[in-house]
Amino acid sequence: MSGDEVFVTPIIKEILEKYRVIWAIGHASALMGWDLEVYMPPAGVKERSAASAELGVLSQKLLLDPEFVSLVEKASEAELANDYERGLVRVLKREIDKMRKIPPEVLREFIKTTGEAQVVWREAKQKSDFSLFKPYLEKIVDLERKIAEYLGYEEHPYDALLDIYEEGVRVRDLDPLFDKLESELRKVIEKVLSEGRYPQWHPLEDLAYRKDDLKELNLATLRLLGYPLGERARLDESAHPFTQSIGINDVRITTRYEGKDFKRSYLAVIHEFGHALYELQIDERLAMTPLASGVSLGIHESQSRFWENIIGRSKAFVTTVYPLIEKYLPFVSGYGPEEVFLYFNVVRPSLIRVEADEVTYNMHIVLRYRLEKSLIEGSMEVSDLPSAWNDLMEKLLGIRPKNDAEGVLQDIHWSMGSIGYFPTYTLGTIAAAQIAEAIEKELGSLDEVIRAKEFGRIRTWLREKIHRWGATYPPKDLLRKAIGSEYSAEPFIKYIRSKYL
Amino acid sequence: MSGDEVFVTPIIKEILEKYRVIWAIGHASALMGWDLEVYMPPAGVKERSAASAELGVLSQKLLLDPEFVSLVEKASEAELANDYERGLVRVLKREIDKMRKIPPEVLREFIKTTGEAQVVWREAKQKSDFSLFKPYLEKIVDLERKIAEYLGYEEHPYDALLDIYEEGVRVRDLDPLFDKLESELRKVIEKVLSEGRYPQWHPLEDLAYRKDDLKELNLATLRLLGYPLGERARLDESAHPFTQSIGINDVRITTRYEGKDFKRSYLAVIHEFGHALYELQIDERLAMTPLASGVSLGIHESQSRFWENIIGRSKAFVTTVYPLIEKYLPFVSGYGPEEVFLYFNVVRPSLIRVEADEVTYNMHIVLRYRLEKSLIEGSMEVSDLPSAWNDLMEKLLGIRPKNDAEGVLQDIHWSMGSIGYFPTYTLGTIAAAQIAEAIEKELGSLDEVIRAKEFGRIRTWLREKIHRWGATYPPKDLLRKAIGSEYSAEPFIKYIRSKYL
Known part of the structure; x- marks a missing residue:
């Protein structure tokens, strides 16, 4: 994590010096985003939004400054000293290319439309009325299709959008992946529900807790897991749990406290811890550079899912933390670790993605992936979306939304223009299982490591294989380097089968 | 506070549009400064400092952008529509001029020197060893004298530095002011101490409280005073109480909790409330412009001192809030309002400025003003400072520091290069009394308004006469408009005599 300077080639040093102010704007924007959700007085939102927009435009202007662009282009043809330098140029070229390919007026239109759409989406969801949101979503799909054309693709327009969130992943990878997941998960779900080894509801869901x-x-x-609270990291509260990295030595997670069903807050904390650990364990020498962040949403999600699901929902973990749970939440005492384990692993097909368990969760992503792809390739109209959603939900999970609020309107993502984002949740889920398998090959049974509370060994493995590199390698390369294979569903299916069947 | 647009002239609109990004950087920097003191994990300081420095340089670059400067210059010769527009041009020209007059290499040297000096000052204070700090202070004084020459002045080099913090105030104003204060306060202090009407110590100083x-x-x-907590404003905790305006609708104050002597935390809150109210009551139409802030440190301090001293330490206020105090701090009960009033108004000559009461406080400023002026005009050497400090302290308050830590090293200000800043504390103190007098002329006895808990009437007066204008008028003009006179010591002396004699 320390040692010699990694950036040594003069042109790279020059790029980094110029990049410093772009980094500073990013640092400020990250803090502003965090504060907006956590401590900002609500009336401050107008000024905060205006300031964020100004800084976004400014940052883009600095990135596209001809002098800076030409330096990056020169560097991309130069002999570079190491993988860090090559990664740096790759990341900057990607950013510059994406911004240069989309005409400013299209970008402006996109920002304006999604800004308005989020407001309308909220109202539409509240009233459970898709027709309000429909014209905005039509405009957004239209813009996204244009953006896909500007960005360019080889096989499928949706590839261009996927690549924004997960460098190098294509429809060609995802079609077979989601088909396979659908058929495998369907079998598991049927069996779990009919055999009753895991409950569909647990009494602990109804028990209230005191927030403190x-x-x-x-x-x-968090202390047990090795989160550097109070030194380099924080835990705060917000309406929706999230992680914000403000710097390599300043990473903040949040959770929420709803008053009952404590696993919702508790497992969210472990999930966000996974995201945070990734950012906290990046090589310090990459600080203040474009490499000082997780490389993609899929790899990031693999870290959060690994800690939340594979560690957090395991019997070994529940048994290990049970004394802590009992100590702080006295109402749990008497249930015992076995019951808390079942409570953490209730399997219940539900209409709402964010409430889904690990078995049914990916069906929600299968659904979104297929609908997004159809919209972008033009094989489906926005007006057909609500019924297509409901039909597919019924096919995948055997339940049907009664209204748009619990169907097509449930997620904020489309109103933000984040089409191509959902698949990264599944990529993260399957990569988490791949990583767990790789860790066990080296460290032996994860259960034993957990029971021995040797979380430091897991942290070290993740740091050395994945975290320290930041964005140096593209996700597929990083996975190959770390675990010897690219994204693959097998380990996840194996994990689910062995846990639930 | 609402109504028609105030900026109508095309060139002004053009300036404001270009200024928007400078405002956004200021917004981000304000949040970063607040967060640094309040919530940032300590290890984040290196990245935070680097980001702040980058944004500072960027903001200056944008302000000095030739296109922007020429717009401001053109505007300063144009026919403008109203006082707001004229104020806007005045404020921008002041900022641009100050930055353009100081050569970049001198500014860089100043930033570097004061950055190092603050670290050394901390160590010197801890070891109570002025000799460590001396070479840095010598360099700082030298740089400040250069800066005064670059900025220019008519009568005294110190005027140039004063003007940075308090536009338009000169040595010519301050010499007679501080002479008068010295002689008047000396009489009051002698009498208070000999007559014993106010205690020099109170048992409540030793009583511990629970932080919550x-x-x-x-x-x-704060709710009683009308602070819009949870909507437009916050109260947090930090090592030193301060106010940060992040936007017109996002103003935050802090206090500290030391565990005993509750008035230190309590009166700090009322003090910071005064600063915050100023920022919160600026006309919303000035939001995101250079006019959206208090006009000077002196006027700002008049607001905090008005609320802290004239309201907060009055018998009417103590009597009014006594039931609240008793409710939340049960150990106070039994003392009664009269004793709490005496506790709030202990008069005790002390060596430390920040612990001084309202009677002795300004003697600390007299001392700093005279020493600073001598250093800048070159009539005293830095090496003579410790003994000059101790001699003058003995002359003014009859007590003598035993070491440099409780003498010349007590304040951070000089290490930050803030020479010319201290007098604004006294300007604020005297203006607070002038304002109180003016309010009483219109609203009748302040005591009665306080006892009736009609703080809204005071807030409205302050808003209409002072706050709403932001930085539109220079401080002296603002005072003339608001209360019909410039800074004057008479009302303060009258107030102190009537309260303490």
């Missing part, structure tokens, strides 16, 4: 108690449990658990 | 209790009292008091 759960907060103490969350903090104690 | 005092926090509740602070919040309840």
Whole structure:
């Protein structure tokens, strides 16, 4: 994590010196985003939005400054000293290319439309009325299709959008992946529901907690996992849990406290811890450079899912933290670790993605992937979306939304123009299982490591194989280097089968 | 506070459009400064400092952009529509001029020197060893004298530095002011100490409180005063109390909780409330412009001192909030309002400025003003400073520091290069009394308004006469408009005599 300077080639040093102010704007924007969700007085939103927009435009202007662009282009043809330098140029070229390919007026239109669409989406969801949101989504799909054309693709327009969130992943990879997941998960779900080994509901879901108690449990658990609270990291509260990296030595996670069903807050903390650890374990020598962040949403999600699902929902973990849970949440005592394990692993097909368990979750992504792809390739109209959603939901999970709020309107993502984003949730899920398999090959049974509370060994493995590199390698290369294979569903299917069947 | 657009002239609109990004950087920097003191994990300081420095340089670059400068210059010769527009041009020209007059290499040297000096000052203070700090202070004084020459002045080099913090105030104004204050305050102090009407120590100073209790009292008091907590404003905690305006609708104050002597935290909250109210009551139409801030440090301090001293330490106020104090701090009960009033108004000559009461406080400023002026005009050497400090302290307050830590090294200001800043504390103090006098002329006895809890009437007066204008008028003009006179010591002396004699 320390040692010699990694950036040595003069042109790279020059690029980094010029990049410093772009980094500073990013640092400020990250803090502004965090504060907006956590501490900002609500009336501050107008000024905050205006300031964020100004800084976004400014940052783009600096990135596209001809002098800077020509330096990056020169560097991309130069002999470079190491993988870090090559990664740096790759990341900057990607950013510059994407911005240069989309005409400013299209970008402006996109920002304006999605800004308005988010407001309308909120209202539409509240009223459960898709017709309000429909004209905005039509405009967004139209813009996204244009953007896909500007960005360019080889096989499928949706590839261009996927690549924004997960460098190098294509429809060609995802079609077979999601087909396979659908058929495998369908079998598992049927069996789990009919055999009753895992409950569809647990009494602990209804029990209320005192917020301060759960907060103490969350903090104690984070300390156990090795989160550097109070030195380099924070835990705060927000309406929706999230992680914000403000710097390599300043990473912040949040959770929420709803008053009952403590696993929702607790597992969110472990999930966000996974994201945070990734950012916290990046090589310090990459600080203040474009490499000082997780490389993609898929790899990032692999870290959060690994800690939340594979560690957090395991019997070994529940048994290990049970004394802590009992200490801070006295109402749990008497249930015992076995019951808490079942409570953490309730399997219940539900209409709402964010409430889904690990078995049914990916069906929600199969659904979104297929609908997005159809919209972008033009084989489906936005007006057909609500019924297509409901039909597919019924096919995948056997339940049908009664209204748009619990169907097509449930996610904010489309109103933000984030089409191509959802698949990264599944990529993260399957990569988490791949990583767990690779760790076990080296460290032996994860259960034993967990029971021995040797989380430091897991952290070290993740740091050395994945985290320290930041964005140096594209996701597929990083996976190959770390675990010897690209994204693959097999380990996840194996994991689910062995846990649930 | 609303109504028609105030900026109508095309060139002004053009300036404001270009200024928007400079404002956004200021918004981000304000948040970063606040966060640094309040929530940032300590290890984040290196990246935060680097980001702040980058944004500072960027903001200056944008302000000095030739196109922007020429717009401002053109505007300063154009026919403008109203006082707001004229104020806008005045403020921008001041900022641009100051930056353009100081050569970049001198500014860089100044930033570098003061950056190092603050670190050394901390060590020197801890070891109570002025000799460590001396070479840095010598360099700082030298640089400040250069800066004064670059900025220019008519009568005294110190005028150039004063003007940075308080537009238009000169040595010519301050010499007679501080002479008068010295002689008047000396008489009052002697009499107070000999007559014993106010105690030199109060038992409540030693009583411990539970932090959460005092926090509740602070919040309840802020609500009583009309602070828009949770909507447009916050109260947080930091090592040193301060106010940060992040936007017109996002103003944040802090206080500290030391565990005993609750008035230190409590009166700090009321002090910061005064600063915050100024920022919160600026005309919304000035938002995101250079006029959206208090006009000077002196006027700002008049607001905080008005609320802290004239309201907060009055018998009427103590009597009014006594039930609240008793409710949240049960250990106070039994003392009664009269004793709390005496506790709030202990008069005790002390060596440390920040612990001084309202009677002795300004003697600390007299001392700093005279020493600073001598250093800048070259009539005193830095090496003579410690003994000059101790001699003058003995002359003014009859006590003598035993070491440099409680003498010449006590304040951080000089290490930051803030020479010319201290006098604004006294300007604020005297203006607070002038304002109180003016309010009483219109609203009748302040005591009665306080006892009736009609703080909204005071807020409205302050808003209409002072706050709403932001930085539109220079401080002296603003005072003339608001109260019909410039800075004057008479009302303060009258106030102190009537309260303490």
